Amino acid sequence: MDTPPNIQDSSKDERINFVRKQWQCLNHCPSCGKCYFLKGRDAEDLYAEYIKGNKSYIDVTKELRQAL
Numbered sequence: 001m002d003t004p005p006n007i008q009d010s011s012k013d014e015r016i017n018f019v020r021k022q023w024q025c026l027n028h029c030p031s032c033g034k035c036y037f038l039k040g041r042d043a044e045d046l047y048a049e050y051i052k053g054n055k056s057y058i059d060v061t062k063e064l065r066q067a068l
Contacts, residue, residue: 004050004057012051019047019057037064 002022005014023043026032038046046064049055 007050007053007056012053015051015053015057016044019043019051037068 002018004018004022007015020043023034023038025034029035044051047057047060050057050060
């Protein structure tokens with residue numbers, strides 16, 4: 001996994017591109033786990049607070065994991 005761009009040092013476009021790249025389908029569900037984590041939801045919606053610059057990528061991920 002690549003390191004997410006810091007909110008302070010990145011643009012909204014850089015953050016959205018990072019989310020898109022990280023959550024791109026690998027077409028191999030048994031070994032990937034992305035679909036399990038997303039549960040049919042859109043990654044851009046789930047990471048909206050990161051994309052807007054309100055929360056770090058790690059904080060959003062932690063919140064999502066707690067909700068599993």
